[in-house]
Amino acid sequence: MSITATDFHLNGSGIVTQEPETLNKIPGNRAVWVGIFAEMTEFALFFIVYFIAKAHYPEQFNQGPQQLNTLAGTLNTFALISSSYFVAKALAAIRIDDPEQSIKWLWRAVLCGGIYLVIKVWEYHWNVDQGIETNTNKFYTMYYYMTFNHLLHVGWASGSLLWAIRQLKAGNYTQNNHLGFTAIACYWHMVDLAWVIIFPLLYVLR
Amino acid sequence: MLKNNFTLNMLDISWILLMIITSANAFVAETAEPSLAITAIICCSIAYKGRRIMDYFMELNHANTTIQFFMRSYFHVFPALIFLSDLFSEELASLTTI
Numbered sequence: 001m002s003i004t005a006t007d008f009h010l011n012g013s014g015i016v017t018q019e020p021e022t023l024n025k026i027p028g029n030r031a032v033w034v035g036i037f038a039e040m041t042e043f044a045l046f047f048i049v050y051f052i053a054k055a056h057y058p059e060q061f062n063q064g065p066q067q068l069n070t071l072a073g074t075l076n077t078f079a080l081i082s083s084s085y086f087v088a089k090a091l092a093a094i095r096i097d098d099p100e101q102s103i104k105w106l107w108r109a110v111l112c113g114g115i116y117l118v119i120k121v122w123e124y125h126w127n128v129d130q131g132i133e134t135n136t137n138k139f140y141t142m143y144y145y146m147t148f149n150h151l152l153h154v155g156w157a158s159g160s161l162l163w164a165i166r167q168l169k170a171g172n173y174t175q176n177n178h179l180g181f182t183a184i185a186c187y188w189h190m191v192d193l194a195w196v197i198i199f200p201l202l203y204v205l206r
Numbered sequence: 207m208l209k210n211n212f213t214l215n216m217l218d219i220s221w222i223l224l225m226i227i228t229s230a231n232a233f234v235a236e237t238a239e240p241s242l243a244i245t246a247i248i249c250c251s252i253a254y255k256g257r258r259i260m261d262y263f264m265e266l267n268h269a270n271t272t273i274q275f276f277m278r279s280y281f282h283v284f285p286a287l288i289f290l291s292d293l294f295s296e297e298l299a300s301l302t303t304i
């Protein structure tokens with residue numbers, strides 16, 4: 001068995017010339033990027049509030065992450081990174097005119113979104129059993145505010161993936177027409193990117 | 207003779223790297239004592255993970271340069287702010303006391 005790393009091109013399969021819609025252009029459409037930057041700004045405000053709150057309550061922010069369920073946070077990170085990977089694979093599949101494979105990858109991404117939501121609900125129940133609630137202290141208020149807000153984003157972004165599956169099945173997204181799909185993929189990756197910062201802030205750094 | 211060609215493109219490699227870094231972060235969360243060095247390492251891992259997702263999953267490495275600039279800046283500025291807010295926490299507290 002030989003393992004080789006091929007050069008990456010825009011479709012993930014090495015056929016860069018088939019990707020004129022992304023090369024030096026806005027991936028997806030302008031509207032989705034307005035949404036993405038608005039969401040990133042919202043999360044930026046959360047992060048700034050976190051920095052200020054941590055400076056004022058260092059003891060609470062030092063103890064807080066130790067009481068949280070690191071396993072749940074880690075599994076959720078695995079789920080989101082994997083889902084982003086599956087969405088990228090789905091986009092690569094439609095670009096080589098393989099909608100069936102694209103739908104399979106998208107279902108895997110939706111499954112990961114579902115796993116994330118289930119783990120989050122389990123984690124919240126686990127927290128309550130440990131006496132960790134929204135008003136326990138400032139750290140946990142930040143924790144619930146950030147994670148619940150992010151959970152909502154995962155929820156509706158999962159809905160957008162289901163919409164993309166429906167469009168693929170209907171033949172509305174094809175090799176030559178999948179800008180809407182690209183926009184949905186970009187939004188999903190943004191949700192993953194927000195978690196890339198949230199996870200270490202809440203579970204790792206003390 | 208069994209011949210099996212198993213190839214990895216950059217999507218696969220990125221996914222594997224991101225999973226490894228996440229595992230390392232979780233290990234740090236469970237074992238390491240807090241210090242500025244640990245914070246710096248975590249900040250670098252955030253910046254790297256963000257860049258990897260943006261470049262290869264979001265495909266920004268060949269996209270519109272304005273979007274590329276703002277997205278990349280975000281993942282330079284926030285890891286830096288995490289580190290600086292830790293380094294100058296007392297100054298930040300006094301600056302934001304009403």
